[in-house]
Structures are given as structure tokens and as C-alpha cells.
Amino acid sequence: MKITILGASGFIGTPLTLALRARGDVVTTASLRDPVAAASACAGADVVVNLAGEPVAQRWSPAVKAKIRSSRVDAPAALLSELENAQTRFGAYVSASAIGYYGTSETATFVESSAPGSDFLSDVCVAWEAGADAFARVCDRVAKVRTGLVLGRDGGALAKLLPLFQLGAGGIVGSGKQWYSWIALADQIGIYLHAIDGASGVLNATAPKPVTNADFTKTLAAAVHRPALFPAPSFAIGLVLGEGALVVTQGQRVVPERTLSSGYRFQFEALDVALANILK
Numbered sequence: 001m002k003i004t005i006l007g008a009s010g011f012i013g014t015p016l017t018l019a020l021r022a023r024g025d026v027v028t029t030a031s032l033r034d035p036v037a038a039a040s041a042c043a044g045a046d047v048v049v050n051l052a053g054e055p056v057a058q059r060w061s062p063a064v065k066a067k068i069r070s071s072r073v074d075a076p077a078a079l080l081s082e083l084e085n086a087q088t089r090f091g092a093y094v095s096a097s098a099i100g101y102y103g104t105s106e107t108a109t110f111v112e113s114s115a116p117g118s119d120f121l122s123d124v125c126v127a128w129e130a131g132a133d134a135f136a137r138v139c140d141r142v143a144k145v146r147t148g149l150v151l152g153r154d155g156g157a158l159a160k161l162l163p164l165f166q167l168g169a170g171g172i173v174g175s176g177k178q179w180y181s182w183i184a185l186a187d188q189i190g191i192y193l194h195a196i197d198g199a200s201g202v203l204n205a206t207a208p209k210p211v212t213n214a215d216f217t218k219t220l221a222a223a224v225h226r227p228a229l230f231p232a233p234s235f236a237i238g239l240v241l242g243e244g245a246l247v248v249t250q251g252q253r254v255v256p257e258r259t260l261s262s263g264y265r266f267q268f269e270a271l272d273v274a275l276a277n278i279l280k
Contacts, residue, residue: 003196004028004045006038006079007052007096011155012147016049016189020196032075039082046091047196048139050076050132053096056121057157057248065120072128080131083138092141094195095132099148099181099206101125104250106177111257112146112202129202143195148206148254152185153278165220171230176214178251181206184268184278194264204256208269213251216271223275 008017008029020027030041032052042048052075054067076095102110103117116122129144136142151158164170183191183206191205211219221228256264268274 001046001196002026002028002044004030004041004048004090006030006032006048006050010051011152012096012150012185012188012192013051015152015185016051016192019189019193032071032079035075035078035082038079039086039088042079042083042090043086043088044090047094048090048092048135049094049192049196051096052076056098056100060120069124069127072124073131076128076131077134080134080138088138090139092143092196092200093132093135093139094143094145094192095129095135097125097129097132097144097146097202099146099204099252099254101129101146102252102254104178104252106179106251108253110252110254112204113258141198141200143200144202145191145195146202146204146206146254147188148181148183148204148210150185150188150205151182151274151278156185158278161220162224165224165226165228168226168228169230170217170221170226170228172217172228173213173231174249176212176217176231178213178249179210179253180213180216180251181210181254182216182271182274183207184274186277187266187268190267191259191264194259194262199262199264201258203259203262203264204254205259206254206256207266207271207274208256208260209271210253210255211271219271220275223272223279 003025007013017027028041030038054071100121101116103122116126132144150156217228
């Protein structure tokens, strides 16, 4: 197949590009910063994958919040406009999304059919996915991948946490009761391949066995054979990240119900097994 990836240079985009090329697909990459060039790159594609977006894990100033929203809502809309002007069609559009869609809760369990939350990230995700659905005007199939906490050695949250835990300086964040709906990078790539190859609609990219922050901390500390003795109070995280602290101090228990029913089989369902594979 011919695949166009938007935002291909990141933590997920780089291994996805390698996986596609390894199985014989032809991959073209482009940036949404230039919607005209991106539209040109989409011409002749069987599938367009949009991974682009301003990083969420940073302090949310008004300017950063504007970038988070614009990169996920306005930039794809500009691309769609160019595609329609050029009368360009392709087979499928696979869009990144996030489990921030559901809002946060210590008690609820969310699946793909659950209602959205009402905070900033929820509002962004709702608009993000509505924009993805609009691509049905120029393609035959749309898939939306709601990603959780992606674990890989060379990027994402784990790359930042590992040095601390290896020094024995890791610890529970806040109450430790908040849910971490994690996924191994290998399964994250697997779900994108699953969507590229024919799955449609919403797919939760989270392992079937989410854990609390306390359990995550205990399991990661055991994986690196170090104690985890230094808790990080929520207020301290808030001083660093401001409103963006909710990414680590609050959470949601998300289960990949529809992802499983669509036929995807996870390589890593348990956190300890996933970490052992990542750190070997």
C-alpha cells in the first residue's frame, strides 16, 4: 500500500514508518505546517495517517493551550480544505486521538462508546475527532486511535521516568489512586497497523489491564531493581506543569473493548511483562 504519514518524526511516527516499510508499504511523510504540500503528499495514497499535534505534557499557558487545540483541529481542517479544492480522494484516514476524551475519574471505567468529559482535553479531543470524521468527505473509511500512556524506552513518559527510578528517586505521584491506562509501544504500533489495514471507528489504544499510579510505581521500581521512596505531591507537580498537571495527577481507567472486538490481539496485556520486554 501507499501510506502518507503526517507527523512522522515523533515517538510513534518513527517506529510506525519503519514497521510499514519493513512489510513492503511505500511511505511518504509530510507536515501539516504546510497544508498545500501535505495535500499534495496525500494524492495517490491508499491511507493517510495523521499523528501531528503539539505535546500535551507541558505547562499550559494560554498560548500553549491554543497550540494544542490548533495543531489538532485547525491544521487538519486546513488540510481537508486543500484536499477538497484539489478534488483529492484516498482510501482511508487514520487520525490520532487521546483517552483525554473521557475526562478523569478514579471510579469509572471507560470504553469506546463512553461519553466525553468536560475539561479542556476532553473538549479538544471531541473537536479533534469531529474534524477527523469530516475527512469522510474525501475518503471511504475513518479510524480514530485514542491513545493512552505509551511506554517505550526511547521516548514518551517512560524515557523521562527511567533515570529517576534507576537512581532510586522514583515514587508515587499525588494520591497514587489515579488510573494509568498504559500501552506498550509495540502494541501502539500494532493498533495503528490494524487501523491502516481495515479497522474503522474509535479504537482505544490502551492495554486491557490498566493500573493505578501506585501499582505502576511499584512495578517500574521492581523492573529496575530499585526502591521507590520519594513521592511527588500533587501541589509540587502543579507548580511545574500548572493546569497541565492533570495529565499525571489525575487519570482514567480505559479498557480497549472495541479494539479487542475488532480483532486486535495485544502482545502485552500485563505491565510487568511489558516493562521486562522494554528494559531487556
